[in-house]
Amino acid sequence: xxxxxxxxxxxxxxxxxxxxxxxxxxxxxxxxxxxxxxxxxxxxxxxxxxxxxxxxxxxxxxxxxxxxxxxxxxxxxxxxxxxxxxxxxxxxxxxxxxxxxxxxxxxxxxxxxxxxxxxxxxxxxxxxxxxxxxxxxxxxxxxxxxxxxxxxxxxxxxxxxxxxxxxxxxxxxxxxxxxxxxxxxxxxxxxxxxxxxxxxxxxxxxxxxxxxxxxxxxxxxxxxxxxxxxxxxxxxxxxxxxxxxxxxxxxxxxxxxxxxxxxxxxxxxxxxxxxxxxxxxxxxxxxxxxxxxxxxxxxxxxxxxxxxxxxxxxxxxxxxxxxxxxxxxxxxxxxxxxxxxxxxxxxxxxxxxxxxxxxxxxxxxxxxxxxxxxxxxxxxxxxxxxxxxxxxxxxxxxxxxxxxxxxxxxxxxxxxxxxxxxxxxxxxxxxxxxxxxxxxxxxxxxxxxxxxxxxxxxxxxxxxxxxxxxxxxxxxxxxxxxxxxxxx
Amino acid sequence: xxxxxxxxxxxxxxxxxxxxxxxxxxxxxxxxxxxxxxxxxxxxxxxxxxxxxxxxxxxxxxxxxxxxxxxxxxxxxxxxxxxxxxxxxxxxxxxxxxxxxxxxxxxxxxxxxxxxxxxxxxxxxxxxxxxxxxxxxxxxxxxxxxxxxxxxxxxxxxxxxxxxxxxxxxxxxxxxxxxxxxxxxxxxxxxxxxxxxxxxxxxxxxxxxxxxxxxxxxxxxx
Ligand SMILES: Nc1ncnc2c1ncn2[C@@H]1O[C@H](COP(=O)(O)OP(=O)(O)OP(=O)(O)O)[C@@H](O)[C@H]1O
Ligand SMILES: [Mg+2]
Numbered sequence: 001x002x003x004x005x006x007x008x009x010x011x012x013x014x015x016x017x018x019x020x021x022x023x024x025x026x027x028x029x030x031x032x033x034x035x036x037x038x039x040x041x042x043x044x045x046x047x048x049x050x051x052x053x054x055x056x057x058x059x060x061x062x063x064x065x066x067x068x069x070x071x072x073x074x075x076x077x078x079x080x081x082x083x084x085x086x087x088x089x090x091x092x093x094x095x096x097x098x099x100x101x102x103x104x105x106x107x108x109x110x111x112x113x114x115x116x117x118x119x120x121x122x123x124x125x126x127x128x129x130x131x132x133x134x135x136x137x138x139x140x141x142x143x144x145x146x147x148x149x150x151x152x153x154x155x156x157x158x159x160x161x162x163x164x165x166x167x168x169x170x171x172x173x174x175x176x177x178x179x180x181x182x183x184x185x186x187x188x189x190x191x192x193x194x195x196x197x198x199x200x201x202x203x204x205x206x207x208x209x210x211x212x213x214x215x216x217x218x219x220x221x222x223x224x225x226x227x228x229x230x231x232x233x234x235x236x237x238x239x240x241x242x243x244x245x246x247x248x249x250x251x252x253x254x255x256x257x258x259x260x261x262x263x264x265x266x267x268x269x270x271x272x273x274x275x276x277x278x279x280x281x282x283x284x285x286x287x288x289x290x291x292x293x294x295x296x297x298x299x300x301x302x303x304x305x306x307x308x309x310x311x312x313x314x315x316x317x318x319x320x321x322x323x324x325x326x327x328x329x330x331x332x333x334x335x336x337x338x339x340x341x342x343x344x345x346x347x348x349x350x351x352x353x354x355x356x357x358x359x360x361x362x363x364x365x366x367x368x369x370x371x372x373x374x375x376x377x378x379x380x381x382x383x384x385x386x387x388x389x390x391x392x393x394x395x396x397x398x399x400x401x402x403x404x405x406x407x408x409x410x411x412x413x414x415x416x417x418x419x420x421x422x423x424x425x426x427x428x429x430x431x432x433x434x435x436x437x438x439x440x441x442x443x444x445x446x447x448x449x450x451x452x453x454x455x456x457x458x459x460x461x462x463x464x465x466x467x468x469x470x471x472x473x474x475x476x477x478x479x480x481x482x483x484x485x486x487x488x
Numbered sequence: 489x490x491x492x493x494x495x496x497x498x499x500x501x502x503x504x505x506x507x508x509x510x511x512x513x514x515x516x517x518x519x520x521x522x523x524x525x526x527x528x529x530x531x532x533x534x535x536x537x538x539x540x541x542x543x544x545x546x547x548x549x550x551x552x553x554x555x556x557x558x559x560x561x562x563x564x565x566x567x568x569x570x571x572x573x574x575x576x577x578x579x580x581x582x583x584x585x586x587x588x589x590x591x592x593x594x595x596x597x598x599x600x601x602x603x604x605x606x607x608x609x610x611x612x613x614x615x616x617x618x619x620x621x622x623x624x625x626x627x628x629x630x631x632x633x634x635x636x637x638x639x640x641x642x643x644x645x646x647x648x649x650x651x652x653x654x655x656x657x658x659x660x661x662x663x664x665x666x667x668x669x670x671x672x673x674x675x676x677x678x679x680x681x682x683x684x685x686x687x688x689x690x691x692x693x694x695x696x697x698x699x700x701x702x703x704x705x706x707x708x709x710x
Contacts, residue, residue, distance in 0.1 A: 395576070
């Protein structure tokens with residue numbers, strides 16, 4: 001009869017307290033597993049968001065703001081850069097280095113069911129020529145459409161929506177939606193724009209793009225308030241940028257000032273919206289387009305002098321160009337460039353990492369408390385077991401043997417609880433998974449075991465050894481002669 | 489086979505006074521011999537068995553079993569020696585509650601070099617008349633049956649010496665005789681020396697050698 005069996009018998013003998021202490025261990029371990037798996041998925045989503053291109057170019061200012069806006073569709077809106085600067089990448093001085101440049105125009109949103117979804121104006125290249133992240137076999141992940149197709153460049157008022165947006169709003173191919181100017185929150189009274197027709201729903205990517213809506217940039221430019229006031233005269237790019245910056249702040253033309261203006265409007269005076277309206281009317285004149293027509297091809301594109309974009313996603317011909325281009329852009333006056341991968345990594349280590357560490361520490365604490373529970377429960381049983389331990393000693397068991405039996409008992413409860421915890425944890429993730437996918441686009445796999453889980457086994461054995469040590473020591477010290485005489 | 493010489497053991501009372509319990513100049517049991525030890529309650533019979541089994545360390549003297557002075561062995565050596573050479577039956581509560589009758593016997597074999605021998609365990613339980621109770625927990629066995637399991641367990645490792653501390657005290661008279669016969673037969677057939685402590689005159693009178701502890705223990709005599 002092995003020591004395991006002997007230990008197992010005494011676990012069985014005190015089945016209720018073994019079950020309860022094992023259960024507390026299971027809960028602790030399940031929580032750790034859930035934190036690990038959820039954060040593993042979150043981390044992967046974070047990483048994937050910044051993969052697939054080399055640089056993000058946007059207005060000078062906070063790097064984090066630029067990444068948050070461009071990659072994660074979050075944070076306060078940022079300023080724009082001139083359209084002419086975008087052209088530098090497609091046909092100007094930077095064109096020789098670039099493989100694909102995808103412009104992103106931001107500042108609009110769509111409110112549904114209390115959720116705000118960002119609406120981005122972009123080009124078809126976003127889905128046709130960019131990839132996101134890598135598969136486990138190293139192959140790039142292409143954007144796919146679970147319904148419909150990509151929008152067409154020629155159809156200005158076509159749109160594509162992310163999988164989470166589709167699931168949450170119920171919008172689908174053939175539906176139309178009207179983006180609102182600014183990043184509207186619930187309760188805001190927003191200007192609603194002309195409608196875009198949804199022609200495609202993206203397959204789940206596990207990136208923040210699942211939560212965004214993409215419209216043809218040409219249509220985006222034609223929306224109320226999106227055209228820049230026509231400059232009095234054509235000016236060189238550098239100079240124009242300065243103009244633009246000053247001008248922006250006064251004319252409510254960039255999303256940030258617009259958004260805040262809207263918010264203020266609600267609290268009191270009604271004057272600014274009137275000013276906005278006036279502004280818009282001016283743009284109508286410039287754009288020469290009629291709102292009553294809703295066929296995309298009927299519209300005239302906005303003149304380039306009145307366009308601006310918020311960010312550029314730049315895929316280079318060769319990774320070797322990235323540092324040089326990075327430096328050139330940042331030395332210039334117009335824009336800044338950031339490495340998304342670097343920024344995402346910073347974001348992870350600065351924000352996601354510490355939160356995970358805190359959560360892990362808390363859940364690990366639960367495991368430690370469970371370990372203490374096991375210790376207390378076994379220790380409390382030691383006095384009533386003194387006689388049985390003495391009998392084993394009389395049968396020839398050594399001190400070390402009875403010590404080992406008690407340690408094994410603690411290890412059995414901990415490991416069994418721990419294994420149950422792994423099952424409970426992954427089971428809970430499986431149950432949560434459809435909800436989490438619909439809510440966030442993060443795909444949680446029931447069996448997405450994290451490497452850290454491997455530490456659980458030796459970790460639990462170690463913890464159980466500590467927990468079992470005190471009662472095991474009591475077993476070790478049992479006064480056999482006295483315990484044999486005493487009635488159990 | 490068993491030889492005690494110059495054996496001394498005393499306990500320190502709570503008030504600090506030393507209480508001599510054992511002082512045995514010489515005591516011998518031959519191989520296969522069966523002896524009864526009597527004595528009034530509290531005279532030190534259990535203590536003597538503990539010292540022989542190596543559970544309690546004497547203050548002085550030697551306990552030689554099969555040529556080995558167990559008092560000179562390190563503790564782990566005494567435990568191993570006890571597992572392999574000595575069988576022990578207590579007055580009550582011999583068995584571990586969580587283990588079946590068979591498992592209790594196997595437990596007796598768990599701490600030897602040879603390990604558990606399931607066949608022998610079953611055979612012994614068969615011999616003590618419990619072949620049909622192998623999987624019963626102690627709680628479901630009568631006291632007499634429990635003591636028979638204890639006999640089987642004490643003999644499992646083919647010991648050279650069986651120490652029995654009032655094994656029949658809690659058994660009703662009908663089963664008492666059966667149990668004594670069982671112990672004696674097995675000791676005889678397996679050539680095990682038996683040292684049996686008992687208060688019962690009906691039990692003691694069946695043995696050819698009956699010693700009163702007071703007769704060879706000077707601690708009591710003085
Ligand atoms: N660990 C100990 N510490 C102090 N005194 C002890 C200890 N163990 C036994 N004694 C004392 O030693 C004496 C002998 O005890 P022991 O159990 O050997 O008697 P016994 O002859 O077996 O009695 P009984 O017939 O009642 O079983 C008793 O007075 C007891 O109180
Ligand atoms: Mg006694």
